[in-house]
Amino acid sequence: MSAEATNPATPGPVTPGAQRRRGRARLDLRRLGRAALLGSTTRDRLPDAIGHVAEAHRAHYPDADLEPLRRAYVLAESSHRGQMRKSGEPYITHPLAVTLILAQLGAEITTLTASLLHDTVEDTEVTLDQVRAEFGDDVCYLVDGVTKLEKVDYGAAAEPETFRKMLVATGNDVRVMSIKLADRLHNMRTLGVMRPEKQVRIAKVTRDVLIPLAERLGVQALKTELEDLVFAILHPEEYAEVKAMITANAEAEADSLGDIAGEVRGVLRDAGIAAEVLIRPRHFVSVHRVHRKRGELRASDYGRLLVLVTEDADCYGVLGELHTCFTPVVSEFKDFIAVPKFNLYQSLHTAVARPDGEVAEVLIRTHQMHQVAEAGVVALRHPYASPTEESAEGADDERVDPTRPGWLSRLLDWQRAAPDSDTFWSTLREDLAQDREIAVFRPDGGTLGLPAGASCVDAAYAQYGEDAHACIGARVNGRLATLSTVLRDGDTVQLLMGQDTASGPSRDWLDHARTPAARIAIRRWLSTHPAPAPAPSGQTRKAPVAAPRPEAAEIPRPAANAVVDREGASVRLAGCCTPVPPDAITAFAVRGGAVTVHRVECPSVERMKEVGRAEVGVRWVDTAECRVTLTAESFGRAHLLADLTEAIALEGVAIVSATVEPPTQQRVRHTYTLQLPDAGHLPGLMRAMRAVPGVYDVSRAQHPAAAAH
Numbered sequence: 072m073s074a075e076a077t078n079p080a081t082p083g084p085v086t087p088g089a090q091r092r093r094g095r096a097r098l099d100l101r102r103l104g105r106a107a108l109l110g111s112t113t114r115d116r117l118p119d120a121i122g123h124v125a126e127a128h129r130a131h132y133p134d135a136d137l138e139p140l141r142r143a144y145v146l147a148e149s150s151h152r153g154q155m156r157k158s159g160e161p162y163i164t165h166p167l168a169v170t171l172i173l174a175q176l177g178a179e180i181t182t183l184t185a186s187l188l189h190d191t192v193e194d195t196e197v198t199l200d201q202v203r204a205e206f207g208d209d210v211c212y213l214v215d216g217v218t219k220l221e222k223v224d225y226g227a228a229a230e231p232e233t234f235r236k237m238l239v240a241t242g243n244d245v246r247v248m249s250i251k252l253a254d255r256l257h258n259m260r261t262l263g264v265m266r267p268e269k270q271v272r273i274a275k276v277t278r279d280v281l282i283p284l285a286e287r288l289g290v291q292a293l294k295t296e297l298e299d300l301v302f303a304i305l306h307p308e309e310y311a312e313v314k315a316m317i318t319a320n321a322e323a324e325a326d327s328l329g330d331i332a333g334e335v336r337g338v339l340r341d342a343g344i345a346a347e348v349l350i351r352p353r354h355f356v357s358v359h360r361v362h363r364k365r366g367e368l369r370a371s372d373y374g375r376l377l378v379l380v381t382e383d384a385d386c387y388g389v390l391g392e393l394h395t396c397f398t399p400v401v402s403e404f405k406d407f408i409a410v411p412k413f414n415l416y417q418s419l420h421t422a423v424a425r426p427d428g429e430v431a432e433v434l435i436r437t438h439q440m441h442q443v444a445e446a447g448v449v450a451l452r453h454p455y456a457s458p459t460e461e462s463a464e465g466a467d468d469e470r471v472d473p474t475r476p477g478w479l480s481r482l483l484d485w486q487r488a489a490p491d492s493d494t495f496w497s498t499l500r501e502d503l504a505q506d507r508e509i510a511v512f513r514p515d516g517g518t519l520g521l522p523a524g525a526s527c528v529d530a531a532y533a534q535y536g537e538d539a540h541a542c543i544g545a546r547v548n549g550r551l552a553t554l555s556t557v558l559r560d561g562d563t564v565q566l567l568m569g570q571d572t573a574s575g576p577s578r579d580w581l582d583h584a585r586t587p588a589a590r591i592a593i594r595r596w597l598s599t600h601p602a603p604a605p606a607p608s609g610q611t612r613k614a615p616v617a618a619p620r621p622e623a624a625e626i627p628r629p630a631a632n633a634v635v636d637r638e639g640a641s642v643r644l645a646g647c648c649t650p651v652p653p654d655a656i657t658a659f660a661v662r663g664g665a666v667t668v669h670r671v672e673c674p675s676v677e678r679m680k681e682v683g684r685a686e687v688g689v690r691w692v693d694t695a696e697c698r699v700t701l702t703a704e705s706f707g708r709a710h711l712l713a714d715l716t717e718a719i720a721l722e723g724v725a726i727v728s729a730t731v732e733p734p735t736q737q738r739v740r741h742t743y744t745l746q747l748p749d750a751g752h753l754p755g756l757m758r759a760m761r762a763v764p765g766v767y768d769v770s771r772a773q774h775p776a777a778a779a780h
């Protein structure tokens with residue numbers, strides 16, 4: 072983006088905007104087009120100016136065809152000719168620098184071509200149609216994606232709406248954001264020529280929006296440099312302090328980490344593991360963070376060791392050697408290989424201490440993991456090469472497809488509902504400020520990604536959008552839970568939907584909604600519906616309506632038969648297919664040590680197998696006993712109890728005990744413990760109960776009706 076360099080109110084060197092207005096009459100589209108076509112240099116030679124770009128690109132793609140780059144450079148150079156950066160340099164230096172950043176990160180040719188052209192449509196006479204005609208749809212889409220909306224059309228909303236447009240474009244092609252991030256990095260590097268207040272404004276947007284996006288897209292190399300540039304502008308004193316510390320300790324750091332690196336090399340050589348051992352200085356912000364956390368810093372705290380190996384398995388080999396030959400600091404060990412972060416990052420982290428007390432943090436990864444850690448989505452070779460079967464199947468799982476991350480889909484969902492630029496802008500910052508994500512499972516085997524601290528309310532809106540207004544409860548890991556329940560990574564959530572379309576969210580849902588999607592939807596609903604009269608103070612005391620009898624035996628239940636370490640694992644029946652004896656069943660381990668049982672023909676089974684989940688053997692036990700406890704959730708009405716008990720009796724089933732909870736918000740829960748002639752009756756019974764008007768869900772309960780009292 073160039074508007075940082077095009078403020079017409081700013082006196083000083085000629086800006087591109089001023090140039091464009093002045094030069095408009097002289098510019099000749101056809102001449103530009105022809106220049107691009109013919110090239111202002113001979114056809115087979117690359118212009119010297121893009122030599123660095125070509126070299127960096129060839130380092131990643133030795134056989135690359137550089138012709139599109141040459142043509143893009145010729146068009147960009149000729150169309151920007153005469154324009155100057157605010158620094159006084161020819162404007163073309165900017166797209167060249169941006170493209171070099173991307174080439175060094177390993178971006179593919181379409182990204183680089185679009186990057187060279189990224190400011191032409193915004194700042195020169197070149198049109199999108201021309202870019203499309205000469206470079207194709209993809210390049211045109213990327214250039215369009217990063218082209219700013221004009222201040223004359225949008226006023227103060229130009230910046231928020233430009234970001235909205237860019238994020239929408241990123242949803243279709245993640246390369247749009249790669250270019251934007253590199254563009255912002257170069258603009259931040261050259262921000263010193265701007266007025267201080269403008270520097271601060273741009274740095275804040277970089278901090279609140281671009282850095283979180285770089286982090287989420289896994290582009291560590293851009294993220295760390297942007298962090299340091301922002302730090303220098305927004306916290307000049309702390310920056311100077313950290314800089315002084317780094318300078319003063321440079322020698323001691325090199326000595327200390329150099330010694331440890333030497334020892335590590337020796338250890339790995341003796342073990343026969345081929346590895347590269349590098350010293351990586353921490354960036355300024357990282358030194359600042361460690362300083363704030365630990366107080367006084369040791370020389371070895373200014374950097375970390377990076378161990379690069381070829382094979383995945385060697386990572387653990389290196390770890391084993393280090394933990395054997397040094398004293399590991401166990402609390403520092405993290406395995407981001409077995410459990411990758413949501414942004415694709417993979418690495419082993421540990422810290423080892425020498426007898427003299429020096430401690431070194433060590434990162435262990437393969438060369439491939441290192442490339443992904445540094446460049447994230449930028450390094451994807453063919454981001455839109457025909458998707459594989461698995462990635463199409465597992466579209467719900469954001470860990471599967473890095474080009475369509477779940478957080479981005481959710482962002483694009485809520486932004487559609489954000490009515491105005493201000494709401495969008497403040498919500499975007501709020502959304503991006505949320506920390507790490509958790510994954511919760513739906514009973515059908517799909518996954519929902521949510522921010523840490525999200526509740527069932529958030530899960531409901533993530534899954535159902537505005538239809539979640541009709542949500543009345545949830546089952547978390549098989550147990551009924553209130554909508555305010557905070558979810559943990561690995562939970563299974565089944566949302567219970569009411570049929571009453573007139574019902575809506577209550578105001579207190581806002582207290583439990585953490586995601587923008589939920590907050591925006593709830594606020595919208597509340598603003599269009601008057602507050603209801605306060606409900607009579609409903610007590611949730613349970614009242615038995617039939618004489619309780621001692622509970623004889625548990626219902627037929629599947630038991631994990633497996634694997635010794637799963638004995639005693641909590642076993643739950645999948646909500647999607649509710650298996651009953653004598654159904655053929657299979658099961659899958661889910662996080663948290665539980666096992667979820669499905670009927671073998673359930674579609675979820677196929678899906679789970681396709682994503683590589685291992686099956687766990689299960690069998691029915693106690694099938695002779697046919698006592699079962701069912702919970703019927705209903706909207707309260709007259710004669711409901713009579714109708715339900717009649718439906719049960721008509722199925723030839725005896726009621727052992729029952730409890731009815733007094734209605735809350737028009738909803739009632741009946742729990743029946745029933746004696747069935749045989750297990751085969753259960754599906755028919757549940758169908759009959761569901762058919763009773765007002766009943767919206769019938770499910771197996773965890774506890775017998777009488778015991779609940």
Ligand code: MN
Binds near residue numbers: 072073254
């Ligand atoms: Mn730019």
